[in-house]
Amino acid sequence: MRGRRLSRDFFARHVLDVARELIGRRLVFERRGREVAGRIVEVEAYRGPHDPASHAFRGPTERSAIMFGPPGHTYVYLSYGMHHCLNVVTEPEGEAAAVLIRALEPTDGIASMRRRRGNMAVERLARGPGCVTRALGLDLRHNGLDLASGPLWIDARPACAPGRTLSGPRIGIRAAVDRPWRFVLEGSPAVSGPRRRTGGMPPEGRALASRAARDLR
């Protein structure tokens, strides 16, 4: 089993590195011995005290305390009173940074996702942060799960077809809209946001060389 899932070390690194490297990997939730899973195709990084759009910007509160804890745990919160959003805590304990999982391409347990979401096209089942949690069946009870040992985990194997990762401005926020901390898998039909001729690619998105990723900081 060791090596199958990403370990705590992976999440203890800089949040932008973690966010970029999550693209293309499989997120797995084990329920009653079955796997419900999808390939991560869209994430956003939130940088705690350095980031006005982060729940942790003004220091720890009862809700955001989990972000200040050890890396590799989930931070699930309720948005607009009805949508749950799934985040992964990154960086060493004491640093409050997290990656919001915004969209998946379903790979396993698609029938189970359809039971929760309705009978719709596969690429729509987990497109958008609220849809991700609903497709997987996650809610506030799943706040604080340990990805290194719990029923929710991320496959350590790199994506078999990585494609290209693009970065661009985050969406759905008011503060710090200029920071290009959203990462998407180019060409994926499961990426959220307004549908465009290009099939969901943000026109502002740009291809990401590893050097360019460091320049974003």
Place this chain on the structure above:
DNA sequence: GTAGGGATACACT
């Protein structure tokens, strides 16, 4: 474009 819905944070008593 906008209704819908509840937890949260913070300013006030």
Place this chain on the structure above:
DNA sequence: GTGTATCCCTACT
């Protein structure tokens, strides 16, 4: 302790 503005959204018209 209470009031209320805000919120990292979705589904519908």
